[in-house]
Amino acid sequence: MTTFQRALCLALVLALIGIFSLVEPAASGRLKVQEFTLANGLKVLLVEEPKAPVITVQIWYKVGSRNEIMGRAGLSHMLEHMMFKGTLKFGKGAFSKIIKKNGGNDNAFTSQDFTAYFENLAADKLELALEMEADRLKGLLLDDKEFQLEREVVKEERRLRVEDVPPSYLVEQMYAQAFMVHPYHWPIIGWFNDLNAMNREDLKAYYEKYYAPNNATLVIVGDMKAETALPMIKKYFEGIPTGSPPPLPAIVEPEQKGERRIIVKREAQLSFIYFGYKVPNFKSPDVYALAVLENILSAGKSARLHDALVYRKKLALQVGAGYNELAADPELFTFYALVQPKAKIEDVEKAVLVEIERLKKELPSDQELQKAKNQVEARNLFEQDSVFRQAMLLGTAETAGAGWQFIPNYVDQLHRVTKEDVRRVARKYLNADTRTVGILIPVRAKAYARPAAGDAP
């Protein structure tokens, strides 16, 4: 039984007995999270944080581009935009206007695995945010004329973030190669074709399927008391009926058998390389060793990649590694480098691979291991300085299926990682056969404009 199914069962039991469940605050870590589940299945996470008179209210839906189907890439994000276009109670555009005139900021974000909405406000405005989030959980207008306009806005967003940004364009292409079957194949913002093909009925069906209290987590961090927040939450959310369980995405990416390479040629100033290896997510105990490995390679100027490629060899302007252990399905451990104008992209790739191979052969030093752990421990405290950041981390972990406990337990887990673990996971996962490499080759403006020069190097 997956974590998700377990959660559904729990929700069902609670619905039958019709009471709240109270789970003890986290055993480790300073973060004190109080967890409740409403009778309709809405998960509630509260952190009392009185250091400033502010509060962040975030509602996380378990739906992202991972839940989309071929031909409708970008539907989750499109719906996120439409969530600001009004309900019967609060008309078009009213949501943000009301939050703002109450001194708050609101926004939303969509990823592969989730869609989340937030309001950052003075602590005494909690009830307003709850009322409005509960209202748009059901009863969104989804006016067709508004949809037509907003689709144009999203297309502008795609132009801004992807079409005119060479490295982003490459990243999109690389993912489409790395994942052939799994929905991580397509971009969160969607392809132009799919955006154009979407209609109001798609949005309506999607909204009805995924926007339900039993598919959401409400996270509140800030200057409040659970005993006063909870009755308010009940007041606005309890009346929303449980939805039928949303379908679980069941697509498994087949094993990759050999390196894939993708080349993009377009007008750009600098070469860029971006590549990734197939790695497990939080469901594997190896995530912590992979996270330490990421730090050793990439966290700061003294980390191996910057030291080798930027400082000593002067091959790259920027270099680093990235690993999202909280992806809902296994994702990629990635590497990127922005190439020095005088350097060759082949040399940059080789230099990164040298550092990867070195980790497979030699154990990292005690000092490096300790540094990585110190960095994670310090970052963990720094992140608690921001109520918004705290809520984001809890929301991400809970929505991905790892459970919010992943966050307060993270530092302890990381401390258990040994040098041998780091070498073992490097050997196990960073192998050429599961690697997908994307390379951006800049083409000079004039050559690009000449039709016959399409294949010129």
Next chain:
Amino acid sequence: MIRFRLVCLHRILAAAVVTGSFLPTFIQAADIKPIRVVTANGITLLIQDQPFLPIITVNVLIKAGAVHDPDAKAGLAFLAGGLLDEGTKTRSATQIAKELEFMGAEFSAKAANDFATVSLRVLKKDSDRGFTLLADILMNPAFAEKEVARIRSELLGELQGEKDDPGIVANKAFDEIIFKGHPYRRPTNGDEKTVTQITRQDLVAFHDKYYRPNRTIMAVVGDIREFEALNLVKKHFGKWAPKDSSSQSFPAAAPLQKPVLKLIDKDLTQATVVLGHVGIDRKNPDFYAVAVMNYILGGGGFSSRLVNRIRDEQGLAYDVDSGFEADVMPGPFSVRLQTRNEAANKAIVNVLTEIKRIRTEPVGYQELADAKAYLIGSFPLRLDTTGKLAGLLTIVELHSLGLSYFEDYPKAIAAVTKEDVLRVAQKYLNPDLYALVVVAKQAEAQIDSGALLGTK
């Protein structure tokens, strides 16, 4: 942990309602009571004890900004700031990075027009080691030839890379037009020609002249008692020698004589538009009325007229906003947006229409009330982390706003009237004399210069 697969937002968060050194503040008097001390060697120190988490944030502002660059060496202040942590007289660049990162510290150093900022965040237990490194970095940078050459070559690479960013390309062209004869016209990070001219001697001399305690404002916020912070500063910065430095004055930018259009052709799907002119400085008493006016015009996100008209009603842009950068000297007022090439003319006409409207019709009662409610009510959000508060404290000190500013700000905003908004719109917005920069695929954008510049 850079993630290239960006999460898509509903809207890009505007940098600030009024950007630059403007930080709207309103402190509930009881909450934040910083201590202000000027040390024997002239550092203005602001300390705020916040014992919630065992961390300390230090924000150091040094009046060593790019305004002091010679024209031929634009980028000098920027390079000097970037080289601070690349080796001192006793520590190599690698050693500094290792020592900072072993503590899990966060460090950054960067120069802007008016000043350079160095910030450090450490765990409380590491505060003495953190200050040791911070002092060494600020007081004793070596500017070793080898590191200068490397950082310069990185900067040259970045300058080349910036040509791919239509927003940066447009900003640079815009500043050059509106700040004629003024140091704000130069790009902070210089250009290929000027950066190549900068030598080690230039950097050493710049540091010697401008990196001085009497040009330094330092805010310390976190789990630290006032006397502890003061002792740390005395211990580590006590030997930093002050140097007389009369404040430099600069001539005002030459006003535009006619509207100026600059078209930059690039193979892009979208046109990036910047429209505006010189605005106000931070000491201008109209600052508060301007903040309210700008919020209504284009600073207030979905509550602003520009977003309503251009995004919500016509779907022309994902992001459009307006802002005044209220710096030590009058900074830019600008409206920025991106729209598909073909829609550029239409979007610009809409921008001009809104600028004209706010100059001719008084704003509505509700609009005014909502804008003021936001600016006053959102105050706590601007101070809710040690980093935000440390940054704010140095800016309040830079502009001599005084610690009573925390109580004055809401009052000043509350006092703004409809008439004030109309008056400052007429005074500080000019729909006839402006610079308009459009970076786009010009063959598709087909900018109608006659119509847009009012010459047709």
